[in-house]
Amino acid sequence: MKRFLQVFRFEFANTAKNKIFIGLTAVLLAVITGVLFFPAVKGESDTEKPAEVTSLTVIDNTQAGCAEFLKAAMTGYDITVIDGDRDSAEKLVESGELDSAIVINSPLEYTYIVNNLGLYDTTSSVISDLLLTKYKNDYLVSAGLSQQELSELNASAVSAQSVVVGQDLTKSFFYTYIIILLLYMAVMIYGQTVAQSIVTEKSSKAMELLITGAGEKNLIFGKILGNGLAGLSQLVILLVWSAVCYRINLEYWEDNMVISSLFGMDAETIALAVLFFIPGFLLYAFLYGAASSLASKAEEVGTLTMPITFIMILAFLGTFAGISMNDPENTLLKALSYVPFSAPMAMFARLSMNLATPLQAAVSLVILIASVVLIGYAAVAIYKIGILMYGKPPKFNELIRALKNR
Amino acid sequence: MDLSVYEITKSFGEKQVLNGISLEARAGEALGLLGRNGAGKTTLMRIIMGIFPPDSGRVLANGQPINRRSLNIGYLPEERGLYPKKKVTEQLLYFAALHGLSKKTALKNADALFEKLDAAAYKNARLETLSKGNQQKIQLIAALITDPDIVILDEPFSGLDPVNASLFKNIVKELIQNGKTVFFSSHQMNYVEEFCDNIAILNGGKIVLGGNIKKIKRSYPRNTLLIRCENPENLSLRLKDALGGIIESADAQNDAACITLVSEKDKKRLIETALSFESEIDEIKVMEPSLNEIFISYTEEQI
Numbered sequence: 227m228k229r230f231l232q233v234f235r236f237e238f239a240n241t242a243k244n245k246i247f248i249g250l251t252a253v254l255l256a257v258i259t260g261v262l263f264f265p266a267v268k269g270e271s272d273t274e275k276p277a278e279v280t281s282l283t284v285i286d287n288t289q290a291g292c293a294e295f296l297k298a299a300m301t302g303y304d305i306t307v308i309d310g311d312r313d314s315a316e317k318l319v320e321s322g323e324l325d326s327a328i329v330i331n332s333p334l335e336y337t338y339i340v341n342n343l344g345l346y347d348t349t350s351s352v353i354s355d356l357l358l359t360k361y362k363n364d365y366l367v368s369a370g371l372s373q374q375e376l377s378e379l380n381a382s383a384v385s386a387q388s389v390v391v392g393q394d395l396t397k398s399f400f401y402t403y404i405i406i407l408l409l410y411m412a413v414m415i416y417g418q419t420v421a422q423s424i425v426t427e428k429s430s431k432a433m434e435l436l437i438t439g440a441g442e443k444n445l446i447f448g449k450i451l452g453n454g455l456a457g458l459s460q461l462v463i464l465l466v467w468s469a470v471c472y473r474i475n476l477e478y479w480e481d482n483m484v485i486s487s488l489f490g491m492d493a494e495t496i497a498l499a500v501l502f503f504i505p506g507f508l509l510y511a512f513l514y515g516a517a518s519s520l521a522s523k524a525e526e527v528g529t530l531t532m533p534i535t536f537i538m539i540l541a542f543l544g545t546f547a548g549i550s551m552n553d554p555e556n557t558l559l560k561a562l563s564y565v566p567f568s569a570p571m572a573m574f575a576r577l578s579m580n581l582a583t584p585l586q587a588a589v590s591l592v593i594l595i596a597s598v599v600l601i602g603y604a605a606v607a608i609y610k611i612g613i614l615m616y617g618k619p620p621k622f623n624e625l626i627r628a629l630k631n632r
Numbered sequence: 633m634d635l636s637v638y639e640i641t642k643s644f645g646e647k648q649v650l651n652g653i654s655l656e657a658r659a660g661e662a663l664g665l666l667g668r669n670g671a672g673k674t675t676l677m678r679i680i681m682g683i684f685p686p687d688s689g690r691v692l693a694n695g696q697p698i699n700r701r702s703l704n705i706g707y708l709p710e711e712r713g714l715y716p717k718k719k720v721t722e723q724l725l726y727f728a729a730l731h732g733l734s735k736k737t738a739l740k741n742a743d744a745l746f747e748k749l750d751a752a753a754y755k756n757a758r759l760e761t762l763s764k765g766n767q768q769k770i771q772l773i774a775a776l777i778t779d780p781d782i783v784i785l786d787e788p789f790s791g792l793d794p795v796n797a798s799l800f801k802n803i804v805k806e807l808i809q810n811g812k813t814v815f816f817s818s819h820q821m822n823y824v825e826e827f828c829d830n831i832a833i834l835n836g837g838k839i840v841l842g843g844n845i846k847k848i849k850r851s852y853p854r855n856t857l858l859i860r861c862e863n864p865e866n867l868s869l870r871l872k873d874a875l876g877g878i879i880e881s882a883d884a885q886n887d888a889a890c891i892t893l894v895s896e897k898d899k900k901r902l903i904e905t906a907l908s909f910e911s912e913i914d915e916i917k918v919m920e921p922s923l924n925e926i927f928i929s930y931t932e933e934q935i
Contacts, residue, residue, distance in 0.1 A: 228732075232730055233730070426715075430713050430716050431713025432714050434711065435707065435727055438681050438682060438683060438700075440730045
């Protein structure tokens with residue numbers, strides 16, 4: 227135990243004192259601060275800017291007062307009425323004298339001439355709606371409706387209200403997604419830190435002295451937990467700082483559904499995330515540790531850990547696909563929530579969206595923890611063999627044979 | 633602390649590396665482990681260190697099964713290895729702590745070793761910035777920082793310049809004087825002869841020759857004499873003429889006449905005759921085989 231603590235402390239300090247690690251934390255803190263304070267800074271400069279006015283030129287060939295109707299109805303636009311036809315308008319737009327032009331040929335037909343049509347250009351649909359309204363109004367008036375009846379008709383509206391009786395999935399979806407993404411990134415980054423640190427000791431041949439001093443179990447557990455705690459501390463620092471920044475800028479973010487739902491998470495959800503994160507991290511860290519102990523050089527780590535990274539990506543994509551499906555109670559998500567490699571993400575997702583019972587969560591957690599113990603045991607066995615095996619990484623069947631001969 | 637191994641066997645896969653090795657090293661003595669590359673020296677040392685267990689056989693300390701937790705063994709591995717990016721003292725303290733040393737004792741021991749090895753200037757340097765020889769000094773400090781009773785040195789002198797080699801030699805001599813048990817492997821036979829009372833030559837997973845170096849040398853035929861004098865050619869010719877019947881061969885090597893007798897018993901007669909022929913004799917000695925020659929004769933054919 228004493229030796230484990232020594233390795234643990236050394237590994238924790240090793241990562242926490244690492245300049246790159248500290249630098250990355252500082253950069254992330256700066257980014258978080260920048261993003262969360264952005265609306266406050268931007269808000270002040272925004273108020274001085276006048277609202278933008280789009281200018282629009284209209285050629286009305288109908289004699290039905292369409293241009294006047296548009297001028298009155300389109301308040302955000304600066305409308306100029308000129309004489310001409312489609313050809314002359316096209317030339318004006320082409321030469322750049324006008325940005326755009328509307329040529330109305332009949333009450334229900336017009337041409338919108340524009341140099342470059344933007345993706346978000348709504349002018350055309352606004353004009354279509356207005357011309358249709360005017361046409362209907364004229365028709366109704368000619369059919370004998372009085373002006374008062376007409377305005378009453380136009381003022382009528384449908385009032386609608388949706389009542390969510392169960393869980394509001396739109397809200398929990400965002401924070402669930404963000405937590406899963408965080409989980410995924412953390413496991414990936416810290417798992418690879420463990421892998422790098424193991425191969426460094428092996429390739430620098432410090433291993434022989436370490437084994438005789440500390441023993442393999444203390445080494446691998448100390449390394450994984452030491453690095454894990456360093457990573458967890460980094461996450462906690464980042465999340466606490468984000469929460470502080472959010473509180474300070476609460477007024478700007480309250481209306482943002484994604485951000486406010488993330489920081490509005492209840493303690494229970496946070497506890498669940500941590501509960502599934504820790505075994506999830508350990509599971510992958512053991513796999514990364516075992517795989518990297520077979521590498522003799524840092525360059526080989528990538529190849530050896532690729533299958534693990536691949537599993538991790540599949541688990542993440544599967545979970546993401548599962549929570550994005552129309553039916554949140556789909557079989558994919560349910561199945562993934564029991565597979566240990568994806569359970570930390572998938573079961574957490576189901577829990578945070580209130581789609582799983584406590585019993586289901588407990589079953590998933592038991593499977594996960596049992597897998598961690600099993601994989602941990604196998605990882606220590608592989609690590610014991612791997613760290614003293616120099617040269618080419620062993621093939622899978624060679625490894626199995628070595629494990630049997632142990 | 634006496635350390636002995638009995639009937640150690642070890643194989644990796646199909647390859648039998650050690651095949652029944654037994655040897656003993658006593659406190660205050662150095663045991664030289666000799667063998668060609670791949671003879672199994674490092675494997676034997678790793679088994680003694682407990683890096684991996686033997687397939688069969690026992691490692692005993694003072695006649696009892698070794699308990700590596702209560703016993704400090706200093707180890708200088710052949711594959712030198714420390715953390716390249718860490719500061720020297722920082723990692724020495726870590727290794728010492730893993731062996732149960734307090735920080736205070738570790739610092740005290742380290743300082744004494746830094747002093748002896750003339751390496752105090754590198755205390756706070758990152759390891760990778762040091763030269764190979766200086767890195768090896770730090771490696772030796774890591775092996776000795778716990779003040780171990782048993783010291784295992786795998787090729788301690790490889791790659792050292794003569795000045796550093798002499799610093800290392802002094803340390804090894806001091807270890808032996810202080811009653812430590814030293815296991816030692818080297819391809820440089822002069823070092824082995826200098827420190828070791830006993831040797832074990834490994835070949836094919838077995839000890840092909842073991843025991844006290846002096847006794848081993850005495851066990852070789854002692855019928856060749858070297859007589860150093862001013863005119864060795866003349867002396868060897870005259871001896872051959874006078875004692876033809878008892879002399880197998882006689883010739884001159886550098887500054888000495890080299891006379892091989894048919895029988896050892898005639899040594900006295902040869903010496904008396906030589907003294908009567910030549911008044912200016914500087915030295916007469918029985919020619920012994922060098923450790924190098926013994927080593928080659930036992931390991932030339934790899935079993």
